Amino acid sequence: VAEFFLDPRIEATSYTVGDLPLSRVQLQDDARFPWLVLVPRRPGAVELSDLNGLDQTLLLADINRAAIAVRMLGEAWDLPVTKLNVANLGNVTPQLHWHVVGRRPEDPCWPGPVWGQGEVERLSEDQVTASLELLHEFFSR
Amino acid sequence: VAEFFLDPRIEATSYTVGDLPLSRVQLQDDARFPWLVLVPRRPGAVELSDLNGLDQTLLLADINRAAIAVRMLGEAWDLPVTKLNVANLGNVTPQLHWHVVGRRPEDPCWPGPVWGQGEVERLSEDQVTASLELLHEFFSR
Numbered sequence: 001v002a003e004f005f006l007d008p009r010i011e012a013t014s015y016t017v018g019d020l021p022l023s024r025v026q027l028q029d030d031a032r033f034p035w036l037v038l039v040p041r042r043p044g045a046v047e048l049s050d051l052n053g054l055d056q057t058l059l060l061a062d063i064n065r066a067a068i069a070v071r072m073l074g075e076a077w078d079l080p081v082t083k084l085n086v087a088n089l090g091n092v093t094p095q096l097h098w099h100v101v102g103r104r105p106e107d108p109c110w111p112g113p114v115w116g117q118g119e120v121e122r123l124s125e126d127q128v129t130a131s132l133e134l135l136h137e138f139f140s141r
Numbered sequence: 142v143a144e145f146f147l148d149p150r151i152e153a154t155s156y157t158v159g160d161l162p163l164s165r166v167q168l169q170d171d172a173r174f175p176w177l178v179l180v181p182r183r184p185g186a187v188e189l190s191d192l193n194g195l196d197q198t199l200l201l202a203d204i205n206r207a208a209i210a211v212r213m214l215g216e217a218w219d220l221p222v223t224k225l226n227v228a229n230l231g232n233v234t235p236q237l238h239w240h241v242v243g244r245r246p247e248d249p250c251w252p253g254p255v256w257g258q259g260e261v262e263r264l265s266e267d268q269v270t271a272s273l274e275l276l277h278e279f280f281s282r
Contacts (some may be wrong), residue, residue, distance in 0.1 A: 047225055049208055056201050064197075067190055083235070084188055087228035091244055091252035094224070103232055111232035113254040 002043035007095040010039060013120075015128055017135045020065060022058035023098075025139070027131060031121040033114055034073035034081060034102035036066045045096040048088060059098070066100040069138050074102040076134055077127075089115060143184035148236040151180060154261075156269055158276045161206060163192075163199035164239075166280070168272060172262040174255055175214035175222060175243040177207045186237040189229060200239070207241040210279050215243040217275055218268075230256060 006016075006024060014026035014037055022042075028035035040059060045051060051059060067084050074081035081102030088098050101114055109117045123131070147157075147165060155167035155178055163183075169176035181200060186192060192200060208225050215222035222243030229239050242255055250258045264272070 047208070048227060049205060056205075057198065060197050060201060064190060067188070083230075083232055085228070085230045085232070086189060087226070087230070089224075089226045089228070089254060091224055091226070112257045113230060116253045 004041040004043050006039060007093050007097075009093045010037060010095065010097060015123075015132060017132060018139055020062040020139065022055055023062045025062075025066065025135070027123075027128070027135065028099075028101075029120070029122050029128075031077070031123050031127065032108055032118070034070045034077055034079060035114075036070055036073075036100045038062050038066055038098040038100065040096055042096070046090065046094045047096065050096060063098060063100060065139070069135055070100050070102040072138060073131060073134065074104075076131065079107070080104060085114065087113075087115075145182040145184050147180060148234050148238075150234045151178060151236065151238060156264075156273060158273060159280055161203040161280065163196055164203045166203075166207065166276070168264075168269070168276065169240075169242075170261070170263050170269075172218070172264050172268065173249055173259070175211045175218055175220060176255075177211055177214075177241045179203050179207055179239040179241065181237055183237070187231060187235045188237065191237060204239060204241060206280070210276055211241050211243040213279060214272060214275065215245075217272065220248070221245060226255065228254075228256075 014028045017025040017027050022040050023038035024041055026037040028037055071081045081104060083103045085101040085103055155169050158166040158168050163181050164179035165182055167178040169178055212222045224244045226242040226244055
């Protein structure tokens with residue numbers, strides 16, 4: 001049985017929050033947007049269709065919870081979310097992963113997509129600590 | 142009961158293929174990418190969370206079928222798909238809609254996202270006719 005591990009490119013650009021029923025949850029290292037990345041713990045999965053029906057249903061549940069968490073993060077960061085962007089691209093990093101990004105008309109990429117646009121603003125150590133605490137508390141409910 | 146209608150901005154940039162169990166299927170009017178847009182027939186829905194659990198499961202099934210159709214379209218257009226991009230953005234057009242876009246390393250936006258990038262190349266009349274025929278045949282199976 002193949003073991004699950006995070007692609008190093010995902011690891012390099014995000015912090016691990018923990019595990020939902022299907023997915024490893026990562027906090028994207030970008031202060032411009034409250035942004036979580038969900039990585040289904042299924043070695044070798046690249047496309048949605050690589051997940052079986054049960055896993056796809058688990059993914060939906062993970063996305064729904066992450067969406068609430070992203071809105072909560074937006075409130076904490078004073079970047080209140082008015083629209084969610086939910087996407088699997090994987091053009092650069094094939095390992096199946098789903099972005100849940102909190103958007104608002106004042107964000108630097110609005111209304112365009114966020115991927116590969118503008119300059120990343122890395123999170124401060126304090127912001128990482130506070131955000132991970134908030135997210136742990138939320139996901140443990 | 143509110144009636145479902147397509148947002149005029151979606152109507153202006155795509156052709157109607159037909160209906161899947163949850164979604165109206167639209168062929169995006171852009172010859173650069175085999176690209177379908179799924180619009181759940183639920184008036185007022187903007188976010189994934191506006192769909193109930195059953196509708197979310199129907200959406201998954203619609204996306205899975207559209208993914209196969211996009212790959213088939215890619216073969217027909219001689220633009221073989223190597224990665225799918227599946228996304229709900231809705232920053233410009235809030236009506237809930239999901240993009241299923243066929244990508245390949247030779248496409249003009251690779252590896253960046255397609256939305257709002259470069260110049261749209263509209264489909265020829267012949268390409269629309271042939272593609273809709275192919276899609277009707279596929280979705281009627």
